[in-house]
Amino acid sequence: MRCCALMRSEGTSPRVYLAGPDVFLPEPLVRAVRLKEICHRYGLVGVFPLDPVDGPWGGLPEAHRIALGNEAHIRSCDALIANLTPFRGPSADVGTVFEVGFMRALGRPVFGWSNTATLFTDRTVAFVAGNDQRITRDAQGMRDADGMQIEDFALGDNLMIDVAVLQSGGALTRETVPPDRQWSDLGAFDRCVAEAARRLAQMG
Amino acid sequence: MRCCALMRSEGTSPRVYLAGPDVFLPEPLVRAVRLKEICHRYGLVGVFPLDPVDGPWGGLPEAHRIALGNEAHIRSCDALIANLTPFRGPSADVGTVFEVGFMRALGRPVFGWSNTATLFTDRTVAFVAGNDQRITRDAQGMRDADGMQIEDFALGDNLMIDVAVLQSGGALTRETVPPDRQWSDLGAFDRCVAEAARRLAQMG
Numbered sequence: 001m002r003c004c005a006l007m008r009s010e011g012t013s014p015r016v017y018l019a020g021p022d023v024f025l026p027e028p029l030v031r032a033v034r035l036k037e038i039c040h041r042y043g044l045v046g047v048f049p050l051d052p053v054d055g056p057w058g059g060l061p062e063a064h065r066i067a068l069g070n071e072a073h074i075r076s077c078d079a080l081i082a083n084l085t086p087f088r089g090p091s092a093d094v095g096t097v098f099e100v101g102f103m104r105a106l107g108r109p110v111f112g113w114s115n116t117a118t119l120f121t122d123r124t125v126a127f128v129a130g131n132d133q134r135i136t137r138d139a140q141g142m143r144d145a146d147g148m149q150i151e152d153f154a155l156g157d158n159l160m161i162d163v164a165v166l167q168s169g170g171a172l173t174r175e176t177v178p179p180d181r182q183w184s185d186l187g188a189f190d191r192c193v194a195e196a197a198r199r200l201a202q203m204g
Numbered sequence: 205m206r207c208c209a210l211m212r213s214e215g216t217s218p219r220v221y222l223a224g225p226d227v228f229l230p231e232p233l234v235r236a237v238r239l240k241e242i243c244h245r246y247g248l249v250g251v252f253p254l255d256p257v258d259g260p261w262g263g264l265p266e267a268h269r270i271a272l273g274n275e276a277h278i279r280s281c282d283a284l285i286a287n288l289t290p291f292r293g294p295s296a297d298v299g300t301v302f303e304v305g306f307m308r309a310l311g312r313p314v315f316g317w318s319n320t321a322t323l324f325t326d327r328t329v330a331f332v333a334g335n336d337q338r339i340t341r342d343a344q345g346m347r348d349a350d351g352m353q354i355e356d357f358a359l360g361d362n363l364m365i366d367v368a369v370l371q372s373g374g375a376l377t378r379e380t381v382p383p384d385r386q387w388s389d390l391g392a393f394d395r396c397v398a399e400a401a402r403r404l405a406q407m408g
Contacts, residue, residue, distance in 0.1 A: 024353040026342075063357040067367035071308075088331060088348075089293025097298045098364040101305030104275075127292060138230075144292075146387055149228040153267040160302040163271035183350055 014200045015045045016111075016193075017074045019100065020083025021093040023049050025183060038190050042197035046081075047073050074103055079170070081196055083189070084114040084157055085182060090123040091157055104164040109199065111170040113192035114156060115177045115185055121152045169203065171195045218404045219249045220315075220397075221278050223304065224287025225297040227253050229387060242394050246401035250285075251277050278307055283374070285400055287393070288318040288361055289386060294327040295361055308368040313403065315374040317396035318360060319381045319389055325356045373407065375399045 016039060022031045032048035039046035049070050057068045074080060080103040087093035092114070103110050116123070125142065128135055133145035142150040155162040156174050165172055173192035177185040220243060226235045236252035243250035253274050261272045278284060284307040291297035296318070307314050320327070329346065332339055337349035346354040359366040360378050369376055377396035381389040 021352060024355070026347070026351045026353075061357075063359060063363040064367050064371065067363050068371065070364065071368075074309075087352075088328065089295070091293070091298040093362075094295040094298055094301045095362040095364040097301045098305035098308075098362070098368065101302035102309040104302075105278075105306040105309035124292065143230070147230045148225060148291075148387065149230075151228070153265075155267060158297075158299040158302070159267040159271050160274065160299040163268050164275075164302065167268065167272065183352065 013043055013045045014078040014197075015047055015076060016196060016200075017047045017077040017080045017099070017103070018049070018083075019074075019080055019096045021085070021087045021096060022083055022183075034186065035189065038186065038193050042193050044193060044197050044200070047077055049073065070099065071102065074099055075106065077103075077108070079103075079109040079111065079196060079200055081111045081113065081189075081192060082165075084112045084161065084172075084174075086114070086116060086123060086157075090120065090127040092161065097158075097161060100161055100164060104168055107168075109169040109196070109203070110165045111192050111196045112156075112161070112165045112172045112174075113188040114172075114174040115182050115188055117156075117174045117176045120155055120157045121150060124150050169199060171199065217247055217249045218282040218401075219251055219280060220400060220404075221251045221281040221284045221303070221307070222253070222287075223278075223284055223300045225289070225291045225300060226287055226387075238390065239393065242390065242397050246397050248397060248401050248404070251281055253277065274303065275306065278303055279310065281307075281312070283307075283313040283315065283400060283404055285315045285317065285393075285396060286369075288316045288365065288376075288378075290318070290320060290327060290361075294324065294331040296365065301362075301365060304365055304368060308372055311372075313373040313400070313407070314369045315396050315400045316360075316365070316369045316376045316378075317392040318376075318378040319386050319392055321360075321378045321380045324359055324361045325354060328354050373403060375403065 018035050025031050036046040053069045053072050055072050057065050082096050082100050084092040100110055128144045136143050140149055141152050153159050173188045175188040222239050229235050240250040257273045257276050259272055259276050261269050286300050286304050288296040304314055332348045340347050344353055345356050357363050377392045379392040
């Protein structure tokens with residue numbers, strides 16, 4: 001386990017930033033309460049992107065206030081837990097992935113959970129085929145109709161994401177749920193938080 | 205312009221990391237040469253993800269060696285130039301976006317270019333409609349069939365990406381090219397590099 005620049009003082013609960021497309025749900029604040037309850041049960045303080053945060057961006061456009069607020073939230077946290085459930089394509093939500101990269105560069109642990117256990121390569125092949133594109137093969141592996149290679153490392157998403165989580169001291173929890181529970185089921189999240197609490201206590 | 209923790213010594217050319225799905229092209233090393241030639245013309249040293257890099261990851265699996273090598277490359281650079289052309293969905297390639305977030309957290313300038321100028325919201329609506337999903341509207345705006353909100357800030361991609369670039373002291377260059385030149389046209393890249401060179405010289 002490397003790079004655990006935790007910021008908390010002894011005895012306080014670790015703060016974890018809850019990255020994910022959950023902010024796009026019809027009732028994101030209801031979701032925030034549920035996620036935070038689960039964190040609390042494991043001794044962690046969950047920080048939701050929409051939580052209020054002060055900063056010198058009051059006069060900026062809304063998109064800037066949101067983005068700078070999220071960056072400030074991440075900097076204030078000891079770890080990050082990302083909802084990596086695929087979002088409008090074969091990969092996780094890009095806003096979430098940006099935040100995974102951001103926390104990784106800060107050297108603190110990143111955890112990931114997803115409501116599908118299907119491998120990234122299989123999801124990409126299904127996505128490409130679903131767009132009526134023929135997949136071709138060459139010495140490097142599979143390619144889509146644009147000739148762009150299909151990554152094949154038996155991972156859950158693009159290698160930058162999975163490796164960052166594993167190398168940060170974090171862990172990945174991916175479990176397939178029925179399609180109609182893709183954005184509501186919190187079983188994988190619960191187990192991810194439990195593992196995060198266990199590891200953060202060890203790093204403590 | 206904020207956060208310009210440039211690392212270079214006086215008089216040396218700025219090093220820029222060339223993030224993008226260009227690594228998935230049929231001949232990524234040919235692409236690397238072209239991108240580096242353009243950088244060189246503007247006085248920048250382009251660093252391609254596949255460039256060799258030493259590190260203590262020799263015994264790790266290939267995906268880990270690639271990811272840790274890319275992270276080391278980014279840390280060694282003064283700025284990052286990202287190919288944000290949409291990749292298998294409405295957004296940029298997630299590996300690229302991870303790297304944008306990573307460099308943003310390091311506090312160095314991030315630049316972005318794309319071969320489409322279509323707004324993110326319009327691309328997302330087209331993606332959702334192309335998947336035979338009905339778009340609904342409520343007080344918060346548009347939603348897909350899962351009830352997930354469609355971001356609408358008149359930006360080129362998810363707000364975390366665009367705002368990070370703009371707040372880092374970087375700039376965005378997005379220009380629409382014909383579909384068959386999506387992965388070959390380097391006009392927007394050329395103009396992005398020119399702007400990066402100009403700004404990096406000012407920050408110098």
